[in-house]
Amino acid sequence: MSASRTVHLIQDPLFGNKLATIPVFDAVWILDSVENRYAVAELRKASLRQFTLFQVQAMDDLLYMIELHHGVDSQTPAFQQLIIWGYKPEESLLRACLESIDFQLVESKQNYIRAHRRA
Numbered sequence: 291m292s293a294s295r296t297v298h299l300i301q302d303p304l305f306g307n308k309l310a311t312i313p314v315f316d317a318v319w320i321l322d323s324v325e326n327r328y329a330v331a332e333l334r335k336a337s338l339r340q341f342t343l344f345q346v347q348a349m350d351d352l353l354y355m356i357e358l359h360h361g362v363d364s365q366t367p368a369f370q371q372l373i374i375w376g377y378k379p380e381e382s383l384l385r386a387c388l389e390s391i392d393f394q395l396v397e398s399k400q401n402y403i404r405a406h407r408r409a
Contacts, residue, residue, distance in 0.1 A: 297316070297356055297371070297372050297373070299319050300320040300326070301376040301377040303326060305375060306325035306329030306330075310329075314337065317359075318341045342359075349377065349383075353390060353391050371407075372393055372405045373404050374402060378403075384403065392407060
């Protein structure tokens with residue numbers, strides 16, 4: 291499997307039925323919930339897609355783990371785009387968390403946040 295350039299971080303416990311809309315080659319980290327776990331199991335049966343289920347934890351800890359698994363020290367090329375679903379923090383907190391992994395906020399919409407790795 292090739293290195294994913296986009297990582298989706300899903301913190302919505304009811305995202306499950308929308309999971310199939312994420313591009314197949316994108317990496318997915320998704321909050322462990324009954325609905326999400328069921329959707330992940332169904333999609334794993336149908337394809338070779340990889341998902342990482344995680345328990346609730348601080349955003350900076352999650353971003354550190356994602357960087358550890360998909361960043362410059364673990365894959366070439368490192369992931370360049372992060373899309374966060376179901377998380378709406380205070381903007382200053384979000385920017386600080388993103389800066390900790392050398393990312394910058396690009397777009398903040400009602401249902402998602404998009405960030406890119408700094409050049």
